[in-house]
Structure formats: structure tokens, C-alpha cells
Amino acid sequence: MGKEQKKTLYVQGSSDRAYRQIKHNGFYNLNAITKKSKAFFKKYNYDFTDKAHEEKTKPLGKEAKYEWKAERKATPYIKYTIKVVIEIKNQKEVLIEKRKFQQGNIQIEIKAYMDKNQNQTFKSTNFGEMQRKIYEKFIVSGELKEYEDNLEYESEDLISLIKDQLI
Numbered sequence: 632m633g634k635e636q637k638k639t640l641y642v643q644g645s646s647d648r649a650y651r652q653i654k655h656n657g658f659y660n661l662n663a664i665t666k667k668s669k670a671f672f673k674k675y676n677y678d679f680t681d682k683a684h685e686e687k688t689k690p691l692g693k694e695a696k697y698e699w700k701a702e703r704k705a706t707p708y709i710k711y712t713i714k715v716v717i718e719i720k721n722q723k724e725v726l727i728e729k730r731k732f733q734q735g736n737i738q739i740e741i742k743a744y745m746d747k748n749q750n751q752t753f754k755s756t757n758f759g760e761m762q763r764k765i766y767e768k769f770i771v772s773g774e775l776k777e778y779e780d781n782l783e784y785e786s787e788d789l790i791s792l793i794k795d796q797l798i
Contacts, residue, residue, distance in 0.1 A: 633768060634775070642783040643713075643743040643790075650716070650740035651790065658725065658732045658798035664739075667792050668699070668715065675785055677701035677713065692721040692735055709775075710749040711782050713789065716740040732798065739793055743786035745779060 634640055643651040672679040683698035699715040722735035753763035767775060 633772075634779075636764065638748055638763075639744050639746050640775075640779055641742070641744045642779060643741050643786045650714075650742045651786075653739040653741070653790065653794060653797075654737075655739075655797045656736045658727065658734050659737055660796045660798075661719070661722075661733050661737075662731075664717070664793055664796045665697075667796070668789065671789050671792055672701045672713075675703065677703045677711070689721075692723045693719065695719040695722065704749070705745065705778050705781070707750055708747060708752060708771075709778050710746045711785075712742075712744055712746065713786060714740075714742045715789075727798075737797070741786065741790060741793075743782055745782050747775070 639647075641649070669679060678701065680700045680702075681697070682700050683696065685697075686693060686695045688694075695717070696719070697715075697717040699717075701713045701715075703711045705711050716739070718738045718740075719733075720736040722733050722737075725732050725734045747767065748763055753759040753766070
């Protein structure tokens, strides 16, 4: 069974529920993570949506949760999606060499996947599914692999950009 069996291919996170996780307990620059991530999505022409933004002040520090979703049509047949969830616990503001940073526990979850047949080129009937599988396996398999590799490269670029802001 090949990749043509699935309509969604995950390159970060292995399923709908799985994410690539970055966990860090220490110093980080949340403002830079946010600005650079949004610049990344703009650079790669993603449509960015801030899905959720929650902040609470607790005795041990601020807690926050941010959810982002970015989508881009790679082709009329393929759509890229990158989802980012940032959870922060016990965050305090600190100054290091006259620069403002945050200290606390930060967990970042990243999921990147591509949806195939996103414009319903092939209908969801048994015959349409068979046509889609033949098309993907024998006609455009190399091209689909290139798009999958491209999304993996882009998502790894985002992960590196975020990790650079963890001290």
C-alpha cells in the first residue's frame, strides 16, 4: 500500500492527533517567535489565521495558549497546511543584557501536512477513488513526492526558526 491510498500526507506529526513537539524549560523570546513565524508564513505565501489566543495570570506566572493555522495552495490539486500550538506555563519577564526575554515552560507543537485532491478533481465515489489512486501512483507520483519534500523542507525551516529563539 503506497501513499496514493491516503488523501492527506503528514510530514510533521504522523496523524491527525500527532504533532512534532518542541519542549523547553528556560529562557525564550516569545515576541521574536511570533514575529518571525508570521514573517515565515508571509515569505512562503501562506494564508495565516490566528485560531486561538488565551492568556491567564497565575501566582507562578503567566499561562498562555496560541493556535495558528496557515494554508497555501501549492497546486490546484495540493494544499499545504501547517498548524502551530504554543503552550506556556509559569512565564515571567526577565532582562538579560538589557534585552527583554521570557522564562518558563514552553511547548510548541507543529503539524504539517498536504491534502491531495483538494478541489475534488476526483469524486468521492468508489470509481473516483480508484481514478485518484491510479493517477497518483502512475502519473504524478514523482511530482507528489517533490511537493511532499518541499513541505517538509518548509516545516523544518519553521522549526529551526523557532528553536533559534530558545535560549
